[in-house]
Amino acid sequence: MDGRLNGTVALVTGASSGIGEATATTLAREGAAVAVTARRGDRLAGLCDRVRDAGGTALPLTADMTDEAQVREAVERTVAELGRLDTLVNNAGLMILGPAAGATTQEWRRMVDINLTGLMNTTHIALPHLVRAAADSPRRVADIVNVSSVAGRIAFAGSAAYCATKYGVVAFSEALRQETADHHVRVSVVEPGSVDTELRDHNSPAVLEALTRRFGGIDRLQSQDIADAIGYIVGRPRHVAVAEMLVRPTQQV
Ligand code: NDP
Numbered sequence: 667m668d669g670r671l672n673g674t675v676a677l678v679t680g681a682s683s684g685i686g687e688a689t690a691t692t693l694a695r696e697g698a699a700v701a702v703t704a705r706r707g708d709r710l711a712g713l714c715d716r717v718r719d720a721g722g723t724a725l726p727l728t729a730d731m732t733d734e735a736q737v738r739e740a741v742e743r744t745v746a747e748l749g750r751l752d753t754l755v756n757n758a759g760l761m762i763l764g765p766a767a768g769a770t771t772q773e774w775r776r777m778v779d780i781n782l783t784g785l786m787n788t789t790h791i792a793l794p795h796l797v798r799a800a801a802d803s804p805r806r807v808a809d810i811v812n813v814s815s816v817a818g819r820i821a822f823a824g825s826a827a828y829c830a831t832k833y834g835v836v837a838f839s840e841a842l843r844q845e846t847a848d849h850h851v852r853v854s855v856v857e858p859g860s861v862d863t864e865l866r867d868h869n870s871p872a873v874l875e876a877l878t879r880r881f882g883g884i885d886r887l888q889s890q891d892i893a894d895a896i897g898y899i900v901g902r903p904r905h906v907a908v909a910e911m912l913v914r915p916t917q918q919v
Contacts, residue, residue, distance in 0.1 A: 671693060676752065677703070678757060685813065703729045731785075751796055753811070754789065756812045758784060763873045764873050782838070809853075818857055854907070
């Protein structure tokens, strides 16, 4: 493992599947030591074995994003065991769709807790470490990459609560970007269109049918497409900040 991120440490949330797993693998390939979090520890262990087999360094950290104490422990173990924190990828997320009138407030709370509050708490806990990393070697810059969505830029009927969380991520990221720019802590938002992952699996059969009608006929993105976007953002030289990247499948309108 040898590349632009040699000597750096990255923490990727939601790395047990999909975009997070591909991103951790990509950052490790570029030379970063990676700490990975999610609830499914068996998946994290498999990912870390693959990274190590390829010559990299990986640390699995089972944590529920909705539990601030577990998030704190994951960030602190990353710094204690890997030595520093240069890159935070806030990727963990949940998408439950459907008309607002038919939703339960418990579903809404879960999405806000994971997609928004969890992301904000992780950022808050990680920030002092990122500021410190940006102030010393190796790259004198640090990164927070927040995974929002096209649904964080355009609201759609049938996804009010999910859109609210992803719009929230965009707003939080832009304000934070302005606050941390002087410290050389870059804050970026990635807004994927439809990606072929497990994300939709938590939905009702009616929603799954609607999603298949909408996206079934198009060539959707793969997780690696978004991991490549994140790798590009983090790999920029110190004076270049990519604030936002919206990546759709070519045929998604
Ligand atoms: P996946 O369902 O494959 O990944 C979601 C990840 O989040 C999993 O690793 C899951 O791990 C983790 N996660 C969910 N809940 C929690 C929790 N309570 N605590 C800790 N980790 C949790 O979907 P994607 O890879 O597609 O999603 C990644 C991000 O991309 C999300 O933020 C999503 O909103 C966003 N996105 C995805 C799009 C798509 O079309 N797929 C489009 C636009 C944005 P575990 O279950 O093991 O805890």
